[in-house]
Amino acid sequence: MSKATTSFDYIIVGAGSAGCLLAKRLSEDPTVSVLLIEAGGRDSYPWIHIPVGYLYCIDNPRTDWRFRTQPAAGLNGRTLLYPRGRTLGGCSSINGMIYMRGQARDYDHWAALTGDDAWRWESCLEDFRRHEDHYRLDDGGSEQQRRFHGHGGEWRVEQQRYRWQVLDDFAAAAREAGIPATDDFNRGCNEGVDYFEVNQRAGWRWNTSKAFLRKALARPNLTLWHDSLVERLDFAATKGAEEPRCTGVSVHRQGQQVTAQASREVILSAGAIGSPHLLQLSGIGPRELLEQHGIAVIKEAPGVGENLQDHLQLRAVYRLEGARTLNTMVHRWWGKAAIALHYLFKRSGPMSMAPSQLGIFTRSSHDQQHPNLEFHVQPLSLEAFGQPLHEFPAVTASVCNLNPTSRGTVRLVSADPREAPAIAPNYLATAEDRQVAADSLRVVRRIVEQAPLAQYRPEEIKPGAFLQSDEELQQAAGDIGTTIFHPVGTTAMGRADDPMAVVDSRLRVLGVSGLRVVDAGVMPTIVSGNTNSPTLMIAEKAAAWIRESVSSCGHD
Template sequence: MSKVTHRFDYIIVGAGSAGCLLAKRLSEDPNVSVLLIEAGGRDSYPWIHIPVGYLYCIDNPRTDWRFRTQPAAGLNGRSLLYPRGRTLGGCSSINGMIYMRGQARDYDHWAEITGDDSWRWESCLEDFRRHEDHYRLDDHHPHGDDDEQLQRFHAHGGEWRVEKQRYRWPILDEFAAAARAAGIPATDDFNRGCNEGVDYFEVNQRSGWRWNTSRAFLRKALKRPNLTLWHSTLVERLEFDTSNAEKPRCTGVRVSRQGRSMVAEANREVILSAGAIGSPHLLQLSGIGPRELLERHGIEVVKDAPGVGENLQDHLQLRAVYRLDGARTLNTMVQSWWGKAAIALHYLARRSGPMSMAPSQLGIFTRSSDSQPHPNLEFHVQPLSLEAFGQPLHDFPAITASVCNLNPTSRGTVRLRSADPRAAPDISPNYLATTEDRKVAADSLRVVRRIIEQSPLAHYHPEELKPGAAAQSDEELQQVAGDIGTTIFHPVGTTAMGAMNDPMAVVDSRLRVQGVDSLRVVDAGVMPTIVSGNTNSPTLMIAEKAAAWVRQGVSSRGHD
């Protein structure tokens, strides 16, 4: 293959959630040139943009890396499908579209870990608002009595559209009533810093279409002459100038594009936004990672960085399934061709109905026990059930109440398997590895049962199919948690930020790779601890901060 060299001021690796925002923000300066590189193709696949299309995008090589985890002891030896977006928009093109920020304490904790008040909730709130376009601030929408609070916590006119869901289910309304009867308060906003309560999730959609970051940030920006997109392009490794042995400088990237080997050089910075799996994998392939791991695979060590690929955190969901008598759920609606046709016509005519659904509609944040100082559980409640993702819906009415531990103490790893950049990494989330996580798992399934037992659901005569009523003790519930647990697609932490004296911190508080010049990581991997909610919009907040630091001239050479 021939080698071709190109030069840009900034190179962004990964056109996912963070990369699309960064590309727009950095290219706003007409005096700089920006290259955005994506391994996947354009987001032209129609199912990306239809909300229910996630069913056809996950585990599809057109849109998903199709990773699998290593068998886990905590999951009773099971391996899981581990979806990661592989198209413009990245995971925002295949995820659940839920708009969630987490809790204020998450960000205050990051500030304490890094020693940088830029990460405190009040500062992060402004970055969330910077790109938000919240439907409740539309001119035609009545604001109500809490207009001052609405204006404080939300914004209008940004790129990231937030809307209410366009379809409601009576069974979910009754589940919400049961949650309130069980002592969980109602809320009308999960995104004010404390998300405790029950309500329908807000979603990143526009008029019934998925609103991914490619449409939100990238589409118009690509008209700028100083922004170049290379899609269907695999970054094989980072390039370095190692003449300064104490602090090598990242000079660019080597890629495989259209059958040729190319080098793109960066005058200013290379920014990794390949995600919590892709970024640590690429760092390791390029010689930045644990020395022993790199040497084992014959990779020259550029920087011994033991934290690269460590500290993997994820939310494990436990899918509790209940069969119901006489309830209207999606299961029964799709059993006939007529039912499926009616659903399709409803969407075509009104951009509503089941095809406009996010994977989860009703949300609940609560405590696993009275001893918990803050809400540590998140529920995703769905008017459907199935044995496993990708399998047909059951032919009887049922609901699924998935519950996850928001603050797991288990930690996993992402490690390269070979020096071949096309080989998938070894992903080991290490779920349910700690006593604390196993205890929360058992308690959380008891919270599901407490809600189900409330009077608003009694006339449906709910029958517990999963985990099964026979499991009662902590040991029994922990065992079945391992049987039914699966990822809810929130990997973070593998290139964690931290204080300068933390040997496991990969990046500093301004997201610069420690011990390396001109290299930053900007994606969910930099979270030192996982947020108490869904991770997509927090990743955009991180990218918003990073874009400002880069544009303000906070150089990745040296430290402030």
Template sequence: MQLMSVFSPHLPHDFDYIIVGAGTAGCLLANRLSADPANRVLLIEAGGRDNYHWIHIPVGYLYCIDNPRTDWRFRTEPDKGLNGRSLIYPRGKTLGGCSSINGMLYLRGQARDYDGWAELTGDDAWRWENCLPDFMKHEDHYRLDEGGDADDTHRDYHGHGGEWRIEKQRLKWQVLDDFATAAVEAGIPRTRDFNRGDNEGVDYFEVNQRSGWRWNTSKAFLRGVEKRDNLTLWHSTQVLGLEFDKGEGGEPHCRGVKAERAGEKLVATASREVILSAGAIGSPQLLQLSGIGPADLLAEHDIPVVAELPGVGENLQDHLQIRSVYKVTGAKTLNTMANSLVGKAKIGLEYVLKRSGPMSMAPSQLCAFTRSSDDQPHPNLEYHVQPLSLEAFGQPLHDFPAITASVCNLNPTSRGTVRIKSADPRQAPAIAPNYLSTPEDRQVAADSLRVTRRIAGQPAFAKYSPEEFKPGLEYESNEDLTRLAGDIGTTIFHPVGTAKMGRDDDPMAVVDSRLRVRGIQGLRVVDASIMPTITSGNTNSPTLMIAEKAAGWILDAR
């Protein structure tokens, strides 16, 4: 574990903090740590700058996902729960990371998620009431703008003037309004805010946009501060591994990173900490490549063990969305608007003139949180409802009017893995989510399809004469519905948990409650991989909260 001494004479290599990954967490961390001019901060990103125009036009996620310019283009291993199918597994590879290619939806989850983390870690810092200030610190919520429609409750739960802009969507669809009314008829209450700790209800999503443009973390946290003298950004730089020497008490001490930049291999050192913010796939991959992980996996690839942590790459959790498609009549949907040159021209012109319309759309517009059955103690389903339909992501829209009601199990009990396939940092790891691998998840999948049918069958939606195109009303049994869920289910891009935090007596915990890697000095993980359990909603905003909280701890430790 000797620190390498091969340095380039042309680049600065000595820093106080090195952050690996300029994604959701990394951009915020770079902003906060470099706010003190005494801190020398290096931010490293494997992808390029976020100057691709489709990053910034909201509908451009269609052109960013599975695009080598912006996406790592991972794929899952064939999955038994998906009847042997393999899925694309998008992860952002550009400044802003996944916030540059994701759905732009602002959801925190439920208070019980964070209270559960506090119980699992023994640290009350993770309780909902102690996470709320970290959410609010970077918020810029549109309801709190001058002339906004905030009430006192919004002021209690939301911030204004921070870097992270939250706005309402710039379009509505009558067919979605009526689906929302049908949801109310089915027993789901209306809500004005999904982010007060209990997200049960139906309404349109709020989005991370500014005036019809995507608002990613690069814009929010790097724009303007990137020029700080004490902040160095290396984009288009591949981190190859971590460097160690002996620390106090003989424990390994992470002293830097090995990287390749512009064809040159080099080492950068950190006098205080190296912080991994490479995400739920990249962070465990880098730990394993560097000798931190399950001993048998490291031995398989002839990687010397620096610290045996069997939990690295385990505990993978994700939200599997099950896409029900309903043909409708007498409704305006994107299928009918976008399947002609005239329709496409009108859509483009509206965006150019007003920054509104379908080109300003997040991938999903209408949201609902509810229970899969009456015996569920809390909302365990989330709906992403869209005025469109297609066979699979990236394929053409159907040539008939339709909507898609995607539903996901918020609290899956299935657990997967991320494991390196070789000692080569450029080879993608094996990603095995193991969807629908437990009886509980299979039951929720079947029940969730029944909930969708109950909503679609309400009077408010009857005027559209809805016809279930997928999966099809002829399938009714648990066995049939579970099999069909495997046929039509797909990731909603929320992998977490692969370097989970936990108590010292948890053998699978990778980091402690302050996100320090167990048994290693000078190394933290700050991203969605540290979540011991997945949040009950989309994961981007919780990742920002984690980074906000961690930044305070890192600065306090100086």
């Protein structure tokens, strides 16, 4: 097979959420050259852009890596489909489009763990605002809204374009259960109930490819390679330096093995699964694991692929009477036709829906100091993702533990870069997580018992009202729990004296020069909410630091 070599100043691996933002920011300097490499194809598949199209993108090889988890004891031996975006825009092209930052305490905790005040909430807020284009400020907004939101940036945030009476009633029931109303989940404390805001523009999905990349690709100093698999990072010893330097990447592209060299930095933005896998394939990771697969150790880093955290959602399903839900609409041909026409002419209706419409943040018990549960409430139900909707009216209240204490792993299983790593989220591995799971299902029941929902005569289908004890509900959580697609933590940032830290607080890989990781994997602890927009905030910080490092000294 022929080989070729080419050179750039920066190489970004992964054109997902972080990679698209980084490509735009770094290429704003016309004196540098930037290469962005994506294993998947262009985001030209129509279902990427229609909000309901996530149904056709997840588990589709055109847009998804189609990973599966290892059998999990906490899930009673089950494995899960583990979607990760494989197309321009990455997970922002297949996710739920929910705009959520988490809680201020998440970022203050990162600052304490790393010793770097750049991660404090007030600093992170500026980075969120920098790329935000929030609908609340379209007409100027209030002083408070301008304090917490930005306008004119690339990342559009809008209200959902369709409401359901049954969800309005569910929200009223939550308020009657003692959960306050809120009009903004993104001011640092997200406790309350309201409809989610979404990353859409005029009824279309707004992914990071459209937001950050499309116009930037007109720049002569930005090169995109799609359908190109980075197989390994390349390293060289640097004269007089103790650390090896990452000099570029080896790529399989258009039937060739290509070496792309980076004179300044290689930046991994392949996600919390892809980045640790690529580091391990390249000789950075736990020594025993690398030697087991015949991979030469470039840098022993026991934290690579460890510390995996994810939000496990428990899908409580209630059968209703007399409710208008998506279930009954799609089981009639005229219902489907009406849905299609509604979207065609108004960019509204069920086809404009995010997977979850109503959000609730609350506490699993009175002894919780902060909201530790997130609900994604949907006017529909089905046995499992990818299966048909039930033929009866129903609502699904998915609830997840925002701050799980269970930790999992991502580990290569072979030196072949085409072989998927072993993903073991290790859900419900701790007694604390199992107790929160049982308590959270009781919170669902408390809401459903309130008067605003009585008109629908709700009947608990899953997990089943006959399950009452902690032990029964914990067993049920293992039966019905599934990922909500928020893996983080596998290349965690930390202090230099933390043996499990992979990157420093400025996201540089410890013990290696010329290499950073910029994606959700660097989160030392998972945020208290959805992870896509926090990943953009991380990339915004990283872009500024990378440019500052060049202006100050030429190299890190």
